Amino acid sequence: MGLFAAIRRVGRIAEPAPPRPESSAAPTLVRGSLQLRHVDAGSCNGCEIELGGCFSPVYDAERYGARLVASPRHADGLLVTGVVTRNMAQALRDTVEATPQPRVVIAVGDCARNCGEFAGGYGVLGPVSDVVAVDAEVPGCQPTPTEIIHVLRQVTGR
Amino acid sequence: MSGPVLAAVLAAVTVLACLAVLAAPSRALPSVAGAGAGVVGAVGVVYGVAAISGGLAPVSVGWLVPLAGLRLAADATSGLFMVVTGAVGVVVGIYTAGYAAHGHMGRTPLSVLPLFLACMLGVPLADSVTTFLFLWELMALSSLLLVLAEARRREVRDAGVWCAAMTHLGFVAVLVGLVVFAAAAGAEGFPELSASAASLSPATRSAVFLLTVAGFGSKAGLVPLHAWLPRAHPEAPGPVSALMSAAMVNLGIYGILRVDVTLLGPGPRWWGLALLAAGAVTAVYGVLQAAVATDLKRLLAYSTSENMGLICVALGTAMLLTASGIPAVAAVAMTAALVHLVGHAAFKSLGFLAAGAVAAATGLRDLDAFGGLAPRMPTTTAAFGIAALGASGLPLGCGFVGEWLLLQSLVHALPAGGTMVALVMPLTVGVVALTTGLGTAAMVKAFGVGFLARPRSAEAERASEVGRAMAVGMGLAALACGVLAVAPAVLAPALSRVLPELPAGAGTPQPRLGALLRLPGVGGSMSPALLALGVAAGVLLAFGATQWRARRRPAPRTAELWACGGGALTARMQYTATSFAEPLQRVFDGVLRPDVELAVTHYSQAPYLVAKVTYRSRLRDTVETSLYTPVIRAVAAAARIARRAHMGSIHAYLAYGAAGLIVALLVAR
Amino acid sequence: MSAAGAAGMVLQVAATAAGAPLVVGGMRQVRARLEGRAGAGWAQPWRDLRKQLGKQRIDPAGTTVVFAAAPFLLAGTSLLIAAIVPAVTTASPLDPVGDLFAVVGLLLVGTVALTLAGIDTGTAFGGMGASREVTIAALVEPTVLVAGFALSVPVHSSNLGEIVAATVGDPGRVASPAAMLAFAALAVVVVAETGRLPVDNPATHLELTMVHEAMILEYTGPRLALIEWAAAVRLTVLLALLANLFVPWGVADAGSGTVGLLVGLLAVAGKVLVFAVVLAGVEVFLAKLRLFRVPELLAGSFLLGLLAVTTSYFLAAPG
Numbered sequence A: 001m002g003l004f005a006a007i008r009r010v011g012r013i014a015e016p017a018p019p020r021p022e023s024s025a026a027p028t029l030v031r032g033s034l035q036l037r038h039v040d041a042g043s044c045n046g047c048e049i050e051l052g053g054c055f056s057p058v059y060d061a062e063r064y065g066a067r068l069v070a071s072p073r074h075a076d077g078l079l080v081t082g083v084v085t086r087n088m089a090q091a092l093r094d095t096v097e098a099t100p101q102p103r104v105v106i107a108v109g110d111c112a113r114n115c116g117e118f119a120g121g122y123g124v125l126g127p128v129s130d131v132v133a134v135d136a137e138v139p140g141c142q143p144t145p146t147e148i149i150h151v152l153r154q155v156t157g158r
Numbered sequence B: 001m002s003g004p005v006l007a008a009v010l011a012a013v014t015v016l017a018c019l020a021v022l023a024a025p026s027r028a029l030p031s032v033a034g035a036g037a038g039v040v041g042a043v044g045v046v047y048g049v050a051a052i053s054g055g056l057a058p059v060s061v062g063w064l065v066p067l068a069g070l071r072l073a074a075d076a077t078s079g080l081f082m083v084v085t086g087a088v089g090v091v092v093g094i095y096t097a098g099y100a101a102h103g104h105m106g107r108t109p110l111s112v113l114p115l116f117l118a119c120m121l122g123v124p125l126a127d128s129v130t131t132f133l134f135l136w137e138l139m140a141l142s143s144l145l146l147v148l149a150e151a152r153r154r155e156v157r158d159a160g161v162w163c164a165a166m167t168h169l170g171f172v173a174v175l176v177g178l179v180v181f182a183a184a185a186g187a188e189g190f191p192e193l194s195a196s197a198a199s200l201s202p203a204t205r206s207a208v209f210l211l212t213v214a215g216f217g218s219k220a221g222l223v224p225l226h227a228w229l230p231r232a233h234p235e236a237p238g239p240v241s242a243l244m245s246a247a248m249v250n251l252g253i254y255g256i257l258r259v260d261v262t263l264l265g266p267g268p269r270w271w272g273l274a275l276l277a278a279g280a281v282t283a284v285y286g287v288l289q290a291a292v293a294t295d296l297k298r299l300l301a302y303s304t305s306e307n308m309g310l311i312c313v314a315l316g317t318a319m320l321l322t323a324s325g326i327p328a329v330a331a332v333a334m335t336a337a338l339v340h341l342v343g344h345a346a347f348k349s350l351g352f353l354a355a356g357a358v359a360a361a362t363g364l365r366d367l368d369a370f371g372g373l374a375p376r377m378p379t380t381t382a383a384f385g386i387a388a389l390g391a392s393g394l395p396l397g398c399g400f401v402g403e404w405l406l407l408q409s410l411v412h413a414l415p416a417g418g419t420m421v422a423l424v425m426p427l428t429v430g431v432v433a434l435t436t437g438l439g440t441a442a443m444v445k446a447f448g449v450g451f452l453a454r455p456r457s458a459e460a461e462r463a464s465e466v467g468r469a470m471a472v473g474m475g476l477a478a479l480a481c482g483v484l485a486v487a488p489a490v491l492a493p494a495l496s497r498v499l500p501e502l503p504a505g506a507g508t509p510q511p512r513l514g515a516l517l518r519l520p521g522v523g524g525s526m527s528p529a530l531l532a533l534g535v536a537a538g539v540l541l542a543f544g545a546t547q548w549r550a551r552r553r554p555a556p557r558t559a560e561l562w563a564c565g566g567g568a569l570t571a572r573m574q575y576t577a578t579s580f581a582e583p584l585q586r587v588f589d590g591v592l593r594p595d596v597e598l599a600v601t602h603y604s605q606a607p608y609l610v611a612k613v614t615y616r617s618r619l620r621d622t623v624e625t626s627l628y629t630p631v632i633r634a635v636a637a638a639a640r641i642a643r644r645a646h647m648g649s650i651h652a653y654l655a656y657g658a659a660g661l662i663v664a665l666l667v668a669r
Numbered sequence C: 001m002s003a004a005g006a007a008g009m010v011l012q013v014a015a016t017a018a019g020a021p022l023v024v025g026g027m028r029q030v031r032a033r034l035e036g037r038a039g040a041g042w043a044q045p046w047r048d049l050r051k052q053l054g055k056q057r058i059d060p061a062g063t064t065v066v067f068a069a070a071p072f073l074l075a076g077t078s079l080l081i082a083a084i085v086p087a088v089t090t091a092s093p094l095d096p097v098g099d100l101f102a103v104v105g106l107l108l109v110g111t112v113a114l115t116l117a118g119i120d121t122g123t124a125f126g127g128m129g130a131s132r133e134v135t136i137a138a139l140v141e142p143t144v145l146v147a148g149f150a151l152s153v154p155v156h157s158s159n160l161g162e163i164v165a166a167t168v169g170d171p172g173r174v175a176s177p178a179a180m181l182a183f184a185a186l187a188v189v190v191v192a193e194t195g196r197l198p199v200d201n202p203a204t205h206l207e208l209t210m211v212h213e214a215m216i217l218e219y220t221g222p223r224l225a226l227i228e229w230a231a232a233v234r235l236t237v238l239l240a241l242l243a244n245l246f247v248p249w250g251v252a253d254a255g256s257g258t259v260g261l262l263v264g265l266l267a268v269a270g271k272v273l274v275f276a277v278v279l280a281g282v283e284v285f286l287a288k289l290r291l292f293r294v295p296e297l298l299a300g301s302f303l304l305g306l307l308a309v310t311t312s313y314f315l316a317a318p319g
């Protein structure tokens, strides 16, 4: 029972929760429960690694009611990372279209907010807000899990 | 009405119907043919009901059938089979009026239809060996004519050859069996046979049992004698396959019930075991083939084989339990057989009629090319859905009650049955359960992949709903399915008269098929009607629950499929019937033994890049390839050797004749 | 039909309906704790359901009434099963209406409804999920019925209430080898039927590994809520059934008063809790099996069931 011993030894990894931030102006319906679908619109994968960190045992975003799901049909929020490239613009619009109302679109990382590092690239169409309406933003290149979770908590209110 | 009058009416109506179809002007042909078959069926229903009510005098016409004359008698068992056959006939008649209008059946097959129906009504009436064999053969021949309705196509001719060969092999087995029986008993009337059966030697009885079960089993589609069934039923026109699958195969069961269970029986325990084993093998093999079949009508035909297997399991259980001295549970098993037989007739006729409707509307039978029929043919889709629900043996469907009774009889046989029963019954429960599970898979595939989703061919895309007559025919069959599913009590009066005639049900309390199904001597009850009500109530509750917060919801909207962001989906990206059954095919690889060819071509410059993958998989009937092919080859080889004797020279033939004569004289001396 | 039985039935339906999401939440919480996470809390599924019920419904283009009706049929059959099985009381007035075989059939009806909905979307993943689900369901069937057979033989009845009531009266039966084998077989069945590890991974996001999830990828809002709730109800009811078949003490009967019913409720809640925690704990140690390994697992459980029947016979009637 090596795994059992490991579980006993490690115990709780999740760090204590920071104080709850102010709620944002996101729709009140998604308070307490926020199912998220992630869209990579043209990221360098730095943001993805941080997103992975958010749902790891250390940061454990699930305790604030956020959860990743497989289909935008099940989702209330889209996590968009990276600049919107020409090839991904339509896919992004389709994904937003496939998400039932009320929904929030969260632009994660500087690229998603203002093209960041990749501004002016030949394949770049623009930041996320040029393509779809954005409800919340996470600044930083790359944003840390703490910063991402801070914004998520503003939406879920937990 | 008395027996002779009813028999005369049936004969007269049949002759009139055949003549009317032959004489009708082309424009009226479909309606006349439909009406003819419908009226023959209706007379059959009336005759059958009269037979169940009892008191019909036997009919004997000395001059009609060569050698021994025509002898007819109707007891409740005959009556039950006649009612089923007649009811299927009525439904098929109405349906044919619409189906024939599409020009799918010519005048000849249409004129044979009433005759075929009448023969099927006559077989249960037969009261002597000669009459039985005469009507049996007439039925076989007329069914052959109907199978060959579209003889221009090669597959139809192939199917016809298989059908003719196997039917006649079966006929020979029945013939020999019955002749041995009659010779040993010294009489050929069924009452006399029944009286003297007990005095026969065990060896004779067992020989007769084996021969007749093989013969009747081939008609009912028992493995390994089923090979004609999945060929002939699909190739026949829709109404004919419905008649064959819902009525004719039943007569194989009738033969077993009449000759082996009633006249010969009650037999030793191994008879019951043999029948049970044959039924179990058939059920599993049939349902497995149905689960991987892609031709809708072939799938339904295999499902027929499966259900006949289940009925044989029930019959075998009844025989086994009678021989083991557990009559109360034997009566449950016998009830299961009869209830399932009636239920099967209802859902299988509906299934074949719906498949025929699709074939008439699109010309398709291949499920891989179906799809998207639900919005285009809503009535047909609903009809097939009801049939599929019945065929999968789920609650709310009309196959459930029969399977439930069968399971109950298997479970409750255990405590009193001895070691043999204790070993056999759990395995049989496993077999029945596997059959239900795989049957569900087959029917989900047939209904889901066939009728839902999006069209996968231009023909399916262009499909449109069939006409009123066909819809009414299917509607009647669907109604029967519905009634049998929620109120099996409608069968109670008939069963209460049939069971006492059979060894398994004589002198024991019978299962009560009221609103609550109760079984004698065992705890265990079920109510299909209340289950249906309960599901309805549950659905309503669930609907009510979703009304919570409904007013806060944004208005619903229609959107393109998400389909995991794959962009525009083409119909080719859907799961087809083949892909749907692929996991099952892999699980049962050892039994099905598919021919799979997989060829991967790489780019010559870059061996890690794949240029082309071809995959071809073909499923054949394993029993057929491993059992029949060698036999057919041997026969063909023998025929080739025999052909050498035919050199076309008149001298040689004269010499053969002389040699034959000398041999005959020598033997006769 | 006794008043206590009817009251018990209403109680167990209401308790299952309200408690099922909590069971799922509790199992997720156990898993989270074992993984070193804090977890979303055991009430999270109810928050999710509440939110989904307020969301917009999207009808995917080209779907038929089958897609629209399937969630309701799934939920309806699950509720009916919750009313039939002896969870709080063995005297449910619906007990004679549906026995073990009917309950198994009703479960299958719900599964079939969902598979048809998956096919109805016409997407590759819907068909894939349906095909896998049906394959598993077909192969589970023999095990359920044979294990049920083992349980109903000593009682001479396949009605669940009677089986549980008889076990209360004869506690020695639980310790018999037959009952243990049947328990092992049924436990595998519950895992397979409810799509838990190692047969299906309820938390997967990878479409290609999905079974249950793949069929419901197109559902939104209230219909999605109904499906998730019904799945929770099925899990809870099966756990309650498993618990009461083998640890029946505390369950109320036709003669119980208010106190008896409350004791029954608390007892079954406690048992389900223990079973759920154990199940969630074991799941942490398991990886999902390849689809084509699942039949081996099910064949093994079928053999256990078969052994259960034969031992029950040979032990009951030596010679």
Ligand code: SF4
Binding pocket: A042, A043, A044, A045, A046, A047, A081, A082, A083, A108, A109, A110, A111, A112, A116, A117, A140, A141, A142, A143
């Ligand atoms: S914000 Fe930084 S880490 Fe994130 S995608 Fe852009 S460049 Fe990469």
